[in-house]
Amino acid sequence: MEKIFARLSQVSASLVFVVLVSTLVTLYISAKPAIEEFGAKFLIDARWGVDVPIEPPSSDHKPAQQASQSSVSNAHLDNGTNAGDEDDGINVGDDDDGINVGGDGVVSNAPHKEVFGGAVAIVGTVFSTIIALLFAVPLAMGIAIFLSEIAAPAISKPVGIAIELLAAIPSIIYGMWGLFYFGPFIASIFGGHSVSLLVAGLVLGVMVIPFMAALSRDAINTTPDVLKEAAYAVGATKFEVIKDVVFPYAKAGIIGSIIISLGRALGETMAVAFVIGGVFEFAKSVTDPTNSIPVVLANNFSESSGLSLASLFYLSLILFVVSFIVIFTAKHYFLRRGK
Amino acid sequence: MKDIANIMEIQDFSFTYPKAENPSLKNINLPIKENHITALIGPSGCGKSTLLRAMNRIHDLYPGCHYEGAIKLKNQDGSIGNILDIKKENDFIALRQRVGMIFQKPTPFPMTIYENIAYGLRIAGIKNKNDLEEIIVKSLQDAALWNEVKDRLHQDARGLSGGQQQRLCITRVVALKPDLMLFDEPTSALDPISTLAIEEMILGLKEKYSIAIVTHNMQQASRISDYTAFMYLGDLVEFNDTDVMFTNPKEQQTNNYITGKFG
Numbered sequence A: 001m002e003k004i005f006a007r008l009s010q011v012s013a014s015l016v017f018v019v020l021v022s023t024l025v026t027l028y029i030s031a032k033p034a035i036e037e038f039g040a041k042f043l044i045d046a047r048w049g050v051d052v053p054i055e056p057p058s059s060d061h062k063p064a065q066q067a068s069q070s071s072v073s074n075a076h077l078d079n080g081t082n083a084g085d086e087d088d089g090i091n092v093g094d095d096d097d098g099i100n101v102g103g104d105g106v107v108s109n110a111p112h113k114e115v116f117g118g119a120v121a122i123v124g125t126v127f128s129t130i131i132a133l134l135f136a137v138p139l140a141m142g143i144a145i146f147l148s149e150i151a152a153p154a155i156s157k158p159v160g161i162a163i164e165l166l167a168a169i170p171s172i173i174y175g176m177w178g179l180f181y182f183g184p185f186i187a188s189i190f191g192g193h194s195v196s197l198l199v200a201g202l203v204l205g206v207m208v209i210p211f212m213a214a215l216s217r218d219a220i221n222t223t224p225d226v227l228k229e230a231a232y233a234v235g236a237t238k239f240e241v242i243k244d245v246v247f248p249y250a251k252a253g254i255i256g257s258i259i260i261s262l263g264r265a266l267g268e269t270m271a272v273a274f275v276i277g278g279v280f281e282f283a284k285s286v287t288d289p290t291n292s293i294p295v296v297l298a299n300n301f302s303e304s305s306g307l308s309l310a311s312l313f314y315l316s317l318i319l320f321v322v323s324f325i326v327i328f329t330a331k332h333y334f335l336r337r338g339k
Numbered sequence B: 001m002k003d004i005a006n007i008m009e010i011q012d013f014s015f016t017y018p019k020a021e022n023p024s025l026k027n028i029n030l031p032i033k034e035n036h037i038t039a040l041i042g043p044s045g046c047g048k049s050t051l052l053r054a055m056n057r058i059h060d061l062y063p064g065c066h067y068e069g070a071i072k073l074k075n076q077d078g079s080i081g082n083i084l085d086i087k088k089e090n091d092f093i094a095l096r097q098r099v100g101m102i103f104q105k106p107t108p109f110p111m112t113i114y115e116n117i118a119y120g121l122r123i124a125g126i127k128n129k130n131d132l133e134e135i136i137v138k139s140l141q142d143a144a145l146w147n148e149v150k151d152r153l154h155q156d157a158r159g160l161s162g163g164q165q166q167r168l169c170i171t172r173v174v175a176l177k178p179d180l181m182l183f184d185e186p187t188s189a190l191d192p193i194s195t196l197a198i199e200e201m202i203l204g205l206k207e208k209y210s211i212a213i214v215t216h217n218m219q220q221a222s223r224i225s226d227y228t229a230f231m232y233l234g235d236l237v238e239f240n241d242t243d244v245m246f247t248n249p250k251e252q253q254t255n256n257y258i259t260g261k262f263g
């Protein structure tokens, strides 16, 4: 019995590694054609599904970055998916056909090939996540401290339950809310488009706040009363006790809550798909629409094959690695410093 | 009993916890003598901690406590104030700096050993780095802790042993030069050797400080205290010289408790 139990737990533990490694391997194999075709340039190439002549006269060819931007916007105009359209809020399904299938607008007799690059999606993912955290961390900390240290139980209990309910809302609902109400509201304040990098970041922020707040509150609640009393007993004020005793004591748990939220924000698909715009263009300001890795994946898988499919796998491999690195370093760096 | 000045005088004091129906302390009258050690003894639940925690009003961190009577504290200029009149946060801070408290479990703050002592000092307005350094080193030397921690002043205090942590917590309070120090079973979580070290430390402190200590340990009370108060079910049964208390108590109840017939 003892042995069976030990064996079983060993098996379940090794399952984790099997899943991890096999995911990585399958992603790599599926992405291989794109990796061989585009190499590391994929990371800085902003073009997606753009036809280019195979042997361009070198004099015409501008450096990659600029060339790609202009050709992408041309492709959009051709297909009628410029930013103006997205404001109506019917972007999600629409742009895919326009942008990625790629060939129909750009007609050319010369031999040509499709080029894919992940730069727009990568940058969009990184920046929407940064915006989300900048917005969510201070608010979530405020909520957590209010619930655990300031509010009377009669208030903190119902508010705590409300926060847990918020955390349970499926992300697609946040997406719809963001698209129809929050996005236009933000646009009316900051100007720009009602689907944009900013709206995506803020919706992501709103989504992760409940997680972050609930987990941080739990971490803060582990601070022993007697430790706080000891700080009051040397004359500290409530603010000082929170800042100097409660926070440092709960640091590991608070950072953990931020890391979990970070992971969630990096990989969030549905909510962002509704509000980021889904266009393969860099956002020149935060109020412009752009794209993110999970959104590109979700929007394009159904119509992709061959090289475009491999490119999607390449993107997902990048997301996998980025999430892994971010979470690993955050955990390693902060938790070690926290000790 | 000799005539010695009181640092604190508890008068007709009753205390009721928030939402509790009956008072946990009833009509307590107790002096705390200057530069002496007063022990509070009694069976579990009799209200020793409750009384001690009223003396710096740490109870007030949790709203809804009800006090009656007076707790008079002698100020440095000789005037006397009732700490139950305190209402403003600044006055609470001043009170707690004057009436320090050490808890049952060591409570090192989540910071370095140095910062643990510097923390209260900074709050008390000592910000100059050299002054801080001087006070911290001096306090650690006085606490006989210096040799053990001098190489690790800037490491997390939670890395110390339990006994060292408790001595650090005492040092932290002593550095503030309080008028009165309150100890709530400071050695009950420690091994016998650490316990002795702390008893010695407390004995050394009474030259300069007034001390009230709650203890479950009769030997400890008789070893270190000058006066003893015996409490039972929220009443103060007897207050006496420790020598008298442990040899010839006035009350039968005290005698029963001390000789281990109950409690």
Ligand SMILES: Nc1ncnc2c1ncn2[C@@H]1O[C@H](COP(=O)(O)OP(=O)(O)OP(=O)(O)O)[C@@H](O)[C@H]1O
Pocket: B017, B018, B020, B024, B042, B043, B044, B045, B046, B047, B048, B049, B050, B051, B216
């Ligand atoms: N927060 C509280 N709310 C309500 N009643 C309390 C609270 N804390 C303590 N009491 C009650 O007050 C009485 C005195 O408790 P107190 O902690 O002062 O006892 P004690 O003498 O210190 O006991 P021990 O030796 O076990 O520490 C007990 O009956 C206890 O149940």
Ligand SMILES: [Mg+2]
Pocket: B048, B049, B050, B184
């Ligand atoms: Mg007690």
